[in-house]
Amino acid sequence: MECSKIEDIANAARAQMTRQNTYTELEQYSSLHPNATQAVGANDPNNIRGRGTGVAFDTVNGGTSVDINGIAEVYGSGRKAIFFVNEYNPHNQYQCPPR
Numbered sequence: 377m378e379c380s381k382i383e384d385i386a387n388a389a390r391a392q393m394t395r396q397n398t399y400t401e402l403e404q405y406s407s408l409h410p411n412a413t414q415a416v417g418a419n420d421p422n423n424i425r426g427r428g429t430g431v432a433f434d435t436v437n438g439g440t441s442v443d444i445n446g447i448a449e450v451y452g453s454g455r456k457a458i459f460f461v462n463e464y465n466p467h468n469q470y471q472c473p474p475r
Contacts, residue, residue: 407432436466 379387399405406412408430429437439455446454452461459465 444455464470
């Protein structure tokens with residue numbers, strides 16, 4: 377049975393994308409992989425790849441320095457700056473109402 381033109385295109389694209397994937401059975405991507413975490417290393421000295429801490433839903437500690445401190449040229453950007461204007465912050469956390 378012949379492949380359709382779209383299948384030919386998809387198979388060619390799949391082969392190219394598979395070659396670009398750097399993760400292997402020995403080095404699988406996960407929430408603990410250096411590309412997913414905040415770890416600063418030789419391959420990522422400015423911590424631009426990962427945002428996570430390796431802990432599920434750790435939104436308090438996750439993020440890069442830009443996420444945390446903001447951009448100097450953008451007033452009020454970054455997680456630290458928003459604490460001063462947001463009604464809810466680490467000292468006044470939102471609580472879900474009881475059911």
